[in-house]
Amino acid sequence: MISIELATALRRAGLRWTPAEFDRFAVIGREGDAVPFVIAEMPASLVLLHGELAIAFHGASEWALDHVLHSDVVWLPDEAQLRGVIEGYLLPHEPLELQRAAAGYRCRAGRHSGSGDTAAEAYGHTLLAVLVARQ
Numbered sequence: 001m002i003s004i005e006l007a008t009a010l011r012r013a014g015l016r017w018t019p020a021e022f023d024r025f026a027v028i029g030r031e032g033d034a035v036p037f038v039i040a041e042m043p044a045s046l047v048l049l050h051g052e053l054a055i056a057f058h059g060a061s062e063w064a065l066d067h068v069l070h071s072d073v074v075w076l077p078d079e080a081q082l083r084g085v086i087e088g089y090l091l092p093h094e095p096l097e098l099q100r101a102a103a104g105y106r107c108r109a110g111r112h113s114g115s116g117d118t119a120a121e122a123y124g125h126t127l128l129a130v131l132v133a134r135q
Contacts, residue, residue, distance in 0.1 A: 001036065002082070002124040004028075007074045010124060013131035015085070017075040019046055019055065024076040027068050036076055082123035089130050098122060 002010075004026050011017075019025070024036045039046060039055065047056045053070040077085070083096070086109045090096060094110035098119055105122035106115045112133060114125025 001076055001078065002118075002120050004074060004076070006121065006124045006128070007076050010077075010128055010131065011074055013128055014135065015075070015127070015131060017077075019053070019070065019075075023081075024078070025055070025073045026076055028072060028074050077120075077124075079118075079120040079123055082120060082127055086123060086127050086130060089134075 001024065007026070008028065017023075019039055021039055023039050025039070026036050037055075045056055047054050049056075049069075055068050055070065055073060057068075083098075086096060086107075090110055095108065096110075097108045099106050099108075101115065104115060104117040105119045107113060107119075107122040107126040109126050109130060112126055112129040114122055114127075114129055116122040116125055
């Protein structure tokens with residue numbers, strides 16, 4: 001899983017998220033924002049609240065939180081999700097490579113690259129480079 005800091009940087013750079021079942025996210029701007037949640041039938045599901053997409057919590061959950069707006073959370077994509085997003089930005093002939101390095105992983109997507117301690121972090125930093133270059 002990528003860090004909340006990297007996830008926040010990806011969001012600021014323009015990464016869009018359409019929540020789906022089993023996606024992980026964290027609440028931003030709250031004391032417990034380091035706690036990842038998973039969208040599932042229990043304990044968190046997607047609902048419309050006054051016309052705005054919200055994530056509702058069911059049963060007993062941390063902080064007795066009933067719901068949180070989509071705009072108040074940050075997506076924590078996994079390795080496969082990050083790879084899929086990067087692939088969507090690449091032309092058919094552009095390579096997407098992940099290599100194990102002495103100190104973690106290195107990813108190259110077209111002319112952009114990134115590295116990290118985990119494969120997900122390397123993909124995340126590479127996607128950040130792609131998004132920043134598109135701004």
